[in-house]
Amino acid sequence: MSPTGVEGRGRMRRMSDGVEAALHCALALAALPEGKVLPGKSLAELHGVSESYLLKHLRALTAAGVIDALPGPRGGYRLSRDPGRITLLEIVEAIDGRDPAFACRELRQRIPGGACHSGGPDCFIKTRMLAAEEVWRAALRAQTLADLVEDGERQIDDRNKKAIADFLEAQVR
Amino acid sequence: MSPTGVEGRGRMRRMSDGVEAALHCALALAALPEGKVLPGKSLAELHGVSESYLLKHLRALTAAGVIDALPGPRGGYRLSRDPGRITLLEIVEAIDGRDPAFACRELRQRIPGGACHSGGPDCFIKTRMLAAEEVWRAALRAQTLADLVEDGERQIDDRNKKAIADFLEAQVR
Numbered sequence: 001m002s003p004t005g006v007e008g009r010g011r012m013r014r015m016s017d018g019v020e021a022a023l024h025c026a027l028a029l030a031a032l033p034e035g036k037v038l039p040g041k042s043l044a045e046l047h048g049v050s051e052s053y054l055l056k057h058l059r060a061l062t063a064a065g066v067i068d069a070l071p072g073p074r075g076g077y078r079l080s081r082d083p084g085r086i087t088l089l090e091i092v093e094a095i096d097g098r099d100p101a102f103a104c105r106e107l108r109q110r111i112p113g114g115a116c117h118s119g120g121p122d123c124f125i126k127t128r129m130l131a132a133e134e135v136w137r138a139a140l141r142a143q144t145l146a147d148l149v150e151d152g153e154r155q156i157d158d159r160n161k162k163a164i165a166d167f168l169e170a171q172v173r
Numbered sequence: 174m175s176p177t178g179v180e181g182r183g184r185m186r187r188m189s190d191g192v193e194a195a196l197h198c199a200l201a202l203a204a205l206p207e208g209k210v211l212p213g214k215s216l217a218e219l220h221g222v223s224e225s226y227l228l229k230h231l232r233a234l235t236a237a238g239v240i241d242a243l244p245g246p247r248g249g250y251r252l253s254r255d256p257g258r259i260t261l262l263e264i265v266e267a268i269d270g271r272d273p274a275f276a277c278r279e280l281r282q283r284i285p286g287g288a289c290h291s292g293g294p295d296c297f298i299k300t301r302m303l304a305a306e307e308v309w310r311a312a313l314r315a316q317t318l319a320d321l322v323e324d325g326e327r328q329i330d331d332r333n334k335k336a337i338a339d340f341l342e343a344q345v346r
Contacts, residue, residue, distance in 0.1 A: 015274050015275055015276050016276065017276040017278055019275065019276065019302075020275070020276060020277055020278060020280055020298065020299075021280060023298050023302075024280050024281070024284075024298065027298070046284060046285065047280050047283055047284060048280070048283025048284070049280070049283070088301065088302075088305075099187070101187055101188050101274070102188055102192065102193070103187055103188050103189065103190040103192065103193060104193055105190055105193060107193055107194060107197050107220050107221070107222070108197070110220055110221025110222070111197075111219060111220060111221070111333070111336075111337060112219065112336040112337060112339075112340045113332055113333035113334075113335065113336025113337060124321065124324035124325065124328050125193065125196045125197065125200070125321060125324075126193075127324075128261065128316055128320070128321070128324075129192075129196075129261075129313075131312070132261075132309055132312040132313045132316075133309060135308050135309055135311075135312045136305055136306060136308055136309035136312075138308075139304070139305040139308045139309075140302075140305045143301055143305075147301070148297065148298060148301070151297035151298075151300075151301075152297065155297050159286055160284070160286035161286075162286065163284075163285040163286025164284060164285060164286060166285075167285045
């Protein structure tokens with residue numbers, strides 16, 4: 001930490017790559033037959049990633065209530081509810097949290113004259129930056145996992161659809 | 174790098190704290206009289222941050238054409254154009270770049286059945302995530318530095334306004 005306390009923090013406005021993995025996993029789970037589950041190992045194999053990597057994100061999705069984790073040797077993961085009731089924002093926030101992207105260190109309080117309207121509401125710079133993020137959040141809140149399911153039905157080619165279906169049929173519990 | 178090549182990359186969707194500093198600096202420069210400049214040292218002092226920290230961000234703003242850097246002992250920084258023609262998005266992108274926040278590692282290409290429609294356009298997951306970001310960008314593009322100037326006129330209290338004006342008057346070149 002530098003003397004002024006504002007240097008050296010996160011550089012990039014960049015989501016966790018876990019968001020992509022979580023969206024893919026949720027989409028795969030949306031394809032399971034009613035009442036069935038898929039092991040974490042299978043989800044990892046399906047997406048070509050390590051199980052240890054994926055487990056962290058599956059735990060986050062479980063903690064957020066997006067998916068259910070059924071324990072035991074016949075256990076695995078399933079969606080907690082209908083895909084049409086799981087928003088993309090819920091999946092993103094399950095992995096990345098709800099902290100604002102805009103990093104505000106209250107620089108306004110350092111400005112000469114003392115705390116610039118600091119007893120009041122947020123700095124007007126922060127207010128505008130957070131409002132812009134809210135528009136992004138609203139866009140993700142307006143889309144659900146069912147939209148991705150529809151995209152997949154339209155866009156995934158037949159050969160790939162069959163390969164995914166075969167994989168799921170062999171691994172589902 | 175892990176064997177699967179997707180682990181261990183950037184975790185947080187979080188902007189650089191330089192964005193806040195850049196917005197504050199641009200706002201300060203908007204208060205300068207026509208044709209005047211303010212040294213980087215003064216901008217650093219005004220915001221209570223170190224000059225070396227701020228210089229990096231002032232260089233980025235200069236490279237992006239948001240501000241001009243006048244060299245020499247009487248040099249300093251000024252806005253490159255009218256505040257009403259500098260969007261908040263330009264300032265954000267000057268610091269954080271234009272890379273998408275959504276981290277896509279093309280997991281779709283690892284899915285059984287071979288590359289999932291990978292010869293075609295973006296994955297539909299990526300398409301929806303980038304579209305949501307575009308809404309955020311549009312919100313920042315619709316606001317300019319002139320909006321922040323107006324906010325400041327309305328919201329900064331008189332004592333603070335005077336302290337800032339006195340500081341700028343003493344340091345301006």
